[in-house]
Amino acid sequence: MLLSADMTVRRRVLCGIVLASLQVLLLRAAPGDAAKTAASKSPTFENDVLPIFKNRACLACHGPSLKTKELDLGTYQSSMRGSESGAVIVPGQPDESRLYHMVK
Numbered sequence: 394m395l396l397s398a399d400m401t402v403r404r405r406v407l408c409g410i411v412l413a414s415l416q417v418l419l420l421r422a423a424p425g426d427a428a429k430t431a432a433s434k435s436p437t438f439e440n441d442v443l444p445i446f447k448n449r450a451c452l453a454c455h456g457p458s459l460k461t462k463e464l465d466l467g468t469y470q471s472s473m474r475g476s477e478s479g480a481v482i483v484p485g486q487p488d489e490s491r492l493y494h495m496v497k
């Protein structure tokens with residue numbers, strides 16, 4: 394179906410963008426370190442990841458209003474809380490982060 398083919402392409406593009414940003418965030422910005430290191434230079438959830446979740450469709454399904462699988466990517470706190478099956482992001486450990494595997 395034409396529509397689904399288009400969706401697949403868009404999803405691939407989206408995944409690449411999200412993946413790149415998550416890699417940066419997960420590898421460099423564990424929350425505990427943010428206060429210690431120069432916060433302005435480190436990637437942050439609000440500046441680097443949330444805009445992607447917002448601009449791309451993630452929040453439509455995993456936002457304050459829908460929360461598919463109990464996952465709310467609307468804030469750093471709720472994203473770190475994860476889904477009904479637990480954490481989806483583990484700072485500094487992309488291999489342990491379910492969200493990372495989802496978009497990979």
Ligand code: HEC
Pocket residue numbers: 407411446449450451452453454455461462464476477478479481491492495496
């Ligand atoms: C069209 C609605 C929709 C959109 C848009 C969407 N998701 Fe999902 N997401 C789902 C559904 C439905 C599931 C459950 C799928 C399953 O269990 O196989 C899910 C599951 C997940 C899970 C695993 C949660 C768990 O506990 O199993 C993560 C992480 C996730 N999505 C992240 C994202 C991210 C990041 C984006 C944006 C790049 C996104 N989703 C966009 C509907 C969506």
